[in-house]
Amino acid sequence: MEYGEETTSPIEMKLRDAGLRPTRQRMDLAELLFGNGNRHVTAEMLHAEALRRQVSVSLATVYNTLNQFAGAGLLREVAIEGSKTYFDTTISDHQHFYFEHDGRLIDLGPDEEVAVAVRKLPEGMKVARIDVLIRLVPDK
Amino acid sequence: MEYGEETTSPIEMKLRDAGLRPTRQRMDLAELLFGNGNRHVTAEMLHAEALRRQVSVSLATVYNTLNQFAGAGLLREVAIEGSKTYFDTTISDHQHFYFEHDGRLIDLGPDEEVAVAVRKLPEGMKVARIDVLIRLVPDK
DNA sequence: GTGATTGCAAATCTTTTGCACTAAA
């Protein structure tokens, strides 16, 4: 492209659409998060990865950014026990397999999804979301 | 009962069976946990309750005790995102409603249970358990 | 007694915040 040409990358669009200013840090982190397929990361993991890739960001900013992305619907938090918070780059409704022996977390494919239907809800409440976590252990 | 009579309360048996010495603190905490139906508590909550009931235990001991009970299979940890760890006195297979606006966690009744069936499992793996968490928010 | 358990305070770990500085619009 020529000098002076204006471009808007898909990543930048994604941030703008979410109402977030496309700052250098956010662009870099978004690139790491969304430029490599579906991922499950913690703030610590993403920060370490950024440093490895020569991307300069503070851990505080990684935390803030992950929370902002999650708040904007770009990421989804996943609850597994343990203290760390995992963020999932796949935000559409889906479920997880969790390998208890090695801590790995993967998405279920569309053909593996489990159907869930709630029969009765507490008074005055509605479903925000249903989390399904299938905990696996090695066969026999 | 008469002086000198030996008794072994159900709570004490429970601890002994789990291989835990029935110390005063463990007995008191077990009483609070298991003597009032099904419960979902955090260490902080249980500690506050103990103090209210004139049961003297340190917060550190509450933490240690909850972890020991969980390790012994007397309690089950429930994964919800957020910082606090919840312990559930119901060990058997069941599901949860989580009230996002106030952090309350309750069990689904048998007539509210959601049917879950996994269609396909990763090679060489079997299901250890399936966690279902129904996140609720106030209607409209 | 002897080893397990407890309490307390200090330490750790994860995550959030205050504030001066920098960058985007």
Place this chain on the structure above:
DNA sequence: TTTAGTGCAAAAGATTTGCAATCAC
């Protein structure tokens, strides 16, 4: 410019740990 975003260090919240005192067996 004006306002949002960032970095850093300090703060906060949850949980664990070290060690001397205490309790169960």
